[in-house]
Amino acid sequence: MAMRKTSPSRTTPPYRYLLFYKPYDVLTQFTDEAGGGETSRRTLKDYIPVPDVYPVGRLDRDSEGLLLLTNNGQLQHRLTDPKFHHPRTYWVQVERIPDQAALQQLRQGITIQDYKTRPAKVQLLPEEPSLPPRDPPIRFRKSVPTAWLEMTLTEGRNRQIRRMTAAVGFPTLRLVRVAIAHLRLDGLKPGQWRELSSDDLELLKAQYNSS
Structure with missing residues (x-):
């Protein structure tokens, strides 16, 4: 056989x-x-x-x-x-220091072109976060102060954070994602x-x- x-x-x-x-x-x-x-x-x-x-x-x-x-x-x-709705958290350096009105706008959602962003968690960090220096360094104006925000979003549209901060008058200078979930x-x-x-894998799953 x-x-x-x-x-x-x-x-x-x-x-x-x-x-x-x-x-x-x-x-x-x-x-x-x-x-x-x-x-x-x-x-x-x-x-x-x-x-x-x-x-x-x-x-x-x-x-x-x-x-x-x-x-x-x-x-x-x-x-x-x-x-x-999976969260992603960013540290965002912006030009000038946002006031509470601007922070609240970011939290509630910003209308950008043809869509409105989802509500987000946004807070002004009390001091510059500990990050490695960027290479090359950011360009900023010495006469204009900068601030750092922590922003947690549950969506990720194209250049969304940069468009959000620009829409409320505080352009993004540096953007670092520090967390995914x-x-x-x-x-x-x-x-x-x-x-x-x-x-980490078990928690993610x-x-x-x-x-």
């Missing part, structure tokens, strides 16, 4: 979850489709040698801070779809990444499974 050949079993590769501190002037993608030659720009490939992981959401080139990358498509969807930048420097801890 002829022996039936059996194909080797295929195992699904494990999911990967990475936290990355994106520096200023780095694209939130692995290839620079618009650049080329001497004009090519830095991408995630310059920092992360892990194949087949993709960013959950994005950060603008001129923004800094926390980025989550994974090959888990379901998690990616749950954390980026606005209907799930309970995940924070703690322990990372610009350009560094690490695997998500098992405790519990949050998106219950949404």
Whole structure:
């Protein structure tokens, strides 16, 4: 009797979850489709040698801070779809010092072009947060004071925070995402990444499974 050949079993590769501190002037993608030659720009490939992981959401080139990358498509969807209201927290340096009226406008929602932003948590930080200096430094006017806000949003439209602060008269100078849900930048420097801890991963799964 002829022996039936059996194909080797295929195992699904494990999911990967990475936290990355994106520096200023780095694209939130692995290839620079618009650049080329001497004009090519830095991408995630310059920092992360892990194949087949993709960013959950994005950060603008001129923004800094926390980025989550994974090959888990379901998690990616749950954390980026606005209907799930997952919070993201930013430290925002603005030109001049916002008054309570401006802060309340930001909290209630700002009409920008054809949409109104969702209510947000916004507070004026009492002092400049402890962050690595930006390279290159921000450009600011010595005669004009600056302030730092902490803003927590549950949506992420294109350049939303910059448009929000500009709409109330306080342009954004520097923007750093410091948290995605309970995940924070703690322990990372610009350009560094690490695997998500098992405790953080369990909390994250519990949050998106219950949404």
